[in-house]
Amino acid sequence: MPLVDIQNLHVSFPQHEGLVQAVRGMSLAIEPGESVGIVGESGSGKSVTCMAALRLLRQPPSRITADRLILDGVDMLKASRNDLARVRGKVASMVFQDPMSAFDPVFTIGHQIVETIRAHTDASLSTAKEQAVALLDRVRIKSPVSILNSYPHQLSGGMLQRAMIAMALSCRPKILFADEPTTALDVTIQAQILVLIKELQAELGMGLVMVTHDLGVVAETVDRVVVMYGGRVMEEGPVQAIFDDPRHPYTRALLNSIPGRTPGKQRLTEIAGQSPNPVNPPSGCPFHPRCAVALPDCATTAPATRPIGPGRAAACWGLQ
């Protein structure tokens, strides 16, 4: 049984311009210990998918429906508040994009890690503190005790993100959702944080969902990649296979827009057109208005995700 089992997830929120359809029929299955990258441009629904998986979106205004939304056997759509609190942080944790705003400014880092541990275990205050020191040590923080006694505003972004990871891992979750964990950090720190997440994932044998718009990040950290566009999955498969032989026109276009991927070629190929309007998404395949090889069918009916090889699937009429 997969650890994460999402079938046909739809998420929308009413906004000024109309109903924003952020996710439109997303499916995702993750086995224990597996690392998966969700890639896509901003607005493709990748972050919203993670937030919805943990039910972190406020309902209302957001509307979440799915055929299945199961985390480690818990039906997240039917779960009570208490059930949700038990799953969050214990079964599934999340690391967010901006570490600077992820901590409560009026409490020390230590307080916030300790309260997480104590929310899920019977650990005494002193045991929880010892565990927190060990955790900070584990995320390669040099002087754990002084960091524990620091307030968020006293630390750098990289340091805070390490502390954030330590906090997310404090109850040994079975899966970690990392929502663009390096986007807000300096380039030099980005690599360190990625290596850290990858090492910890291997060490703890937990599942990992790495949400990013950076294909480089995906290549370095995960085994399998899911390419999202317009709230839907376009293509998924093992990282190597997707990089070597992208099948979906969107994946191909995305890879062609990475600098230095095609040797000898100086000019980058941008994807013509604009991201789909989430309030009024195009009919059929969301990518068809920008697709160079679109067929007549593409504009009318959305293709289902079908297997196209070992461990690979894609949603494209041109491949069927």
Place this chain on the structure above:
Amino acid sequence: MLRYIIGRLLSILLTFFVVSVIVFLMMHSVPGGPFDGNDMPVSDAVKAKLNASLGLDKPLYEQYLRYMWGVLHFDFGVPFQSPGETVTELLARAWPPSLILGGSGVLIGAPLGILMGMAAAMRRNTWFDYVVSAFSTLGLTIPVFVISMMLIMVFSVWLNWLPAGGWEKPYSWILPITAYAAVPMATYARYTRSAMLDVMNKPFVTVLRAKGLSERRIIFQHVLRNAALPLVTVFLPMFIGTATGSIFVEAMFRVPGLGAYFVSSITLRDYPLEMSLILMITMMFCVAYLISDIVYALLNPRIRFGGKS
């Protein structure tokens, strides 16, 4: 911290000086004098004599220095309108009712308002939230003398439960205190609601949820503590209203407080009383803001511990 407090105290002294000069000049620039009233017209000769006896014939700077010299020795002069007592004695007599009225009004209204605001923020966009919003808007927009009148109508005239005025018996305090509490309650309900919602929309609250903390812990420990920061700055200054007293509430319920003297000291050109009352308020404002800034710093580690280390 000590440095900061000393600096603030010095700036309070400066404020005090500037206010005293401005008020003194404005007070004397208003045409007319204490003996120009039409009730008991006096001849010019008598007027001149009276003015001379009070030192009002001296140049302004001399009058100012003489008055301030007295203030430095806690001698605030004798009110013209009640020459049988000193200003200090008048304050000792008229301030306690205003303090009781305003103090209990704030002490009752503010906590109720905070509770209402919290409940409204936690149930935002439900009927409860709308009722609180409507209630606090009414509390802020209906003039306090109208509220007073409604209270008198209902509880004194119709139900005959409570006296319509007076201050002799503690139960006669109930209606004026209720009327007074309306504004702090409404103000606090609004402030608390918006401060809480502001914090609840911060990314760190999502992180707290993602950690699996209970909603109760998130609200009562994290959101409230953060929302308290802006509230502290409103709370103490609100107590200053207890010094001015609510002129309207005191008038409606015949409370023998300080409120009426604010008006009469100006209309009667009662210079010593007017000056004393305004200096007193200035001092209270300065101290209230100093205390709320210190409390704010104590609650806020970003100020307590400075910037990045």
